[in-house]
Amino acid sequence: MRALGYALGLPAVLVAAWWVASDGSTNVFLPPLRTIVEAFRDVWFSGTFVSDVVPSLWRLAAGYAVALAAGVTLGFVIGRWAVPRALTGPLLAYFRVLPAPVLIPVLLVAVGIGDATKLVVITVGAVWPILLNTADGVRAADEVGLETAAAYRLPRRTRHLLVLRGASPQIFAGARQALGLSIILMVVSEMLMSTDGLGFTVVQFQRSFAIPQMWSGVLLIGLLGFGLAKLFELVERRALRWHRGHTGQLTERR
Amino acid sequence: MGLAGAATAYEILARLFFEPAHVPPLSAVVPEALRLLTGERFWTATGRTLSAVAVGLVIAVVAGILAGFALGSVPQVRRATSSTLDFLRPVPSIVLIPVLVLVLDVRQITVLLVAVSCFWIVVFQVLYGLRDVDRVAVDTARAFRLGRLARTVHVTWPTVLPYLGTALRLIVSVALALALTGGLVMGAAGLGEMIWSSQESGESTGMYALVLLTGGLGIGLDQLARLAERRLLHWHVATRREAVA
Numbered sequence: 001m002r003a004l005g006y007a008l009g010l011p012a013v014l015v016a017a018w019w020v021a022s023d024g025s026t027n028v029f030l031p032p033l034r035t036i037v038e039a040f041r042d043v044w045f046s047g048t049f050v051s052d053v054v055p056s057l058w059r060l061a062a063g064y065a066v067a068l069a070a071g072v073t074l075g076f077v078i079g080r081w082a083v084p085r086a087l088t089g090p091l092l093a094y095f096r097v098l099p100a101p102v103l104i105p106v107l108l109v110a111v112g113i114g115d116a117t118k119l120v121v122i123t124v125g126a127v128w129p130i131l132l133n134t135a136d137g138v139r140a141a142d143e144v145g146l147e148t149a150a151a152y153r154l155p156r157r158t159r160h161l162l163v164l165r166g167a168s169p170q171i172f173a174g175a176r177q178a179l180g181l182s183i184i185l186m187v188v189s190e191m192l193m194s195t196d197g198l199g200f201t202v203v204q205f206q207r208s209f210a211i212p213q214m215w216s217g218v219l220l221i222g223l224l225g226f227g228l229a230k231l232f233e234l235v236e237r238r239a240l241r242w243h244r245g246h247t248g249q250l251t252e253r254r
Numbered sequence: 255m256g257l258a259g260a261a262t263a264y265e266i267l268a269r270l271f272f273e274p275a276h277v278p279p280l281s282a283v284v285p286e287a288l289r290l291l292t293g294e295r296f297w298t299a300t301g302r303t304l305s306a307v308a309v310g311l312v313i314a315v316v317a318g319i320l321a322g323f324a325l326g327s328v329p330q331v332r333r334a335t336s337s338t339l340d341f342l343r344p345v346p347s348i349v350l351i352p353v354l355v356l357v358l359d360v361r362q363i364t365v366l367l368v369a370v371s372c373f374w375i376v377v378f379q380v381l382y383g384l385r386d387v388d389r390v391a392v393d394t395a396r397a398f399r400l401g402r403l404a405r406t407v408h409v410t411w412p413t414v415l416p417y418l419g420t421a422l423r424l425i426v427s428v429a430l431a432l433a434l435t436g437g438l439v440m441g442a443a444g445l446g447e448m449i450w451s452s453q454e455s456g457e458s459t460g461m462y463a464l465v466l467l468t469g470g471l472g473i474g475l476d477q478l479a480r481l482a483e484r485r486l487l488h489w490h491v492a493t494r495r496e497a498v499a
Contacts, residue, residue: 007337014338029356091260097472099431101438102446102465105453109461110277184346191351191439206352214352222345229344 063122075134133174137167310368322380364436
């Protein structure tokens with residue numbers, strides 16, 4: 001109960017403060033929160049949801065899923081064997097520091113405008129943190145554990161799974177980073193080259209000076225980011241339960 | 255060797271499967287990049303981007319450290335604010351673009367974007383660092399009658415510093431990415447804008463060259479951040495061990 005009070009206290013105060021402070025606002029750019037909430041209901045609980053939010057979410061999900069699959073697979077191969085690691089080393093170092101948004105114009109030229117481009121932007125941008133973390137995690141696999149597995153003549157497949165399992169905390173760390181990145185890339189790519197989607201709608205509202213509607217879109221993107229981060233945390237906590245318990249992090253955090 | 259292999263693979267793929275207008279081969283991109291390096295336009299744009307990065311970083315680091323210490327030093331404050339911080343952090347800072355475009359000019363927005371995103375990283379690293387402070391060391395300092403300020407300087411600060419080193423490495427690349435985004439999305443003068451305009455005018459070779467150079471810039475900044483981190487933490491165990499090895 002106390003914890004709940006702590007968790008909800010400040011947000012409640014802040015929202016209330018926003019509500020009261022903005023109530024009589026006549027500033028065109030800072031409409032009253034009441035108006036924003038009304039706009040939120042009008043805009044997003046209507047056809048816009050299907051025509052703009054759903055495509056956004058679909059692109060995000062598909063792009064992220066491909067990034068996850070490709071990142072873990074390639075990261076595993078690169079982390080596990082020395083030859084691919086040596087071959088890809090300099091290239092990886094380069095892509096690690098190349099800022100993801102500059103890929104948008106490149107892909108725009110290489111692939112053209114279309115749904116595919118946005119997918120590719122999200123995938124290509126989000127794949128690096130996953131790939132690099134997976135490679136690092138796989139490389140840092142427990143030597144003794146691996147040798148024990150070899151001594152017991154566990155089949156090759158089992159040993160690969162063992163490595164992957166050991167690397168999973170780090171894979172999750174990369175995947176979390178990639179999730180934030182793919183939301184950013186989704187919004188930016190829609191702002192730059194789209195005719196639907198969240199980023200496009202918000203920019204459209206802004207250009208037509210529909211300020212409360214624009215604010216409601218900003219609010220929705222914020223909520224989306226928050227919601228997905230929480231969802232990810234939930235999945236991570238379930239998947240890494242063995243790890244947290246094992247390392248005593250669970251007791252330490254309380 | 256890996257680099258040469260990748261370059262060759264790219265060259266072959268580009269020549270076999272793509273139009274030069276879409277994916278120009280490396281043999282065309284590299285000379286173009288060299289040509290850009292000798293021109294003034296590239297350096298002006300780079301200077302603008304870097305100045306946005308630098309200003310944003312300074313704001314983020316100062317504000318982040320102050321806010322982190324203010325929030326993290328008092329347990330009640332930290333508990334009361336943690337849910338709000340957790341809510342605000344995953345909100346992508348680019349959602350601010352449409353809002354800010356109405357009130358500020360694009361350069362200020364770019365700096366603000368850089369500052370806001372990096373601010374969160376710094377705040378959270380400071381909070382993690384404060385959680386890591388050794389209770390025994392604090393109690394020892396207290397037993398020696400060190401005041402609050404002296405305790406902060408001699409006990410808390412050295413514990414937080416490695417976390418800030420990590421933050422530094424993270425925020426440098428984030429800052430560059432956002433400074434470029436500002437140019438791409440809003441046309442704020444700088445490298446991002448230059449890339450976007452060369453894409454729009456169909457000079458794909460020039461655009462690829464710019465992207466190639468941007469990556470080089472990223473490497474440079476990354477190395478700089480690593481160097482600064484090592485300088486900052488030259489006394490730290492991890493750095494010393496690295497030096498021996």
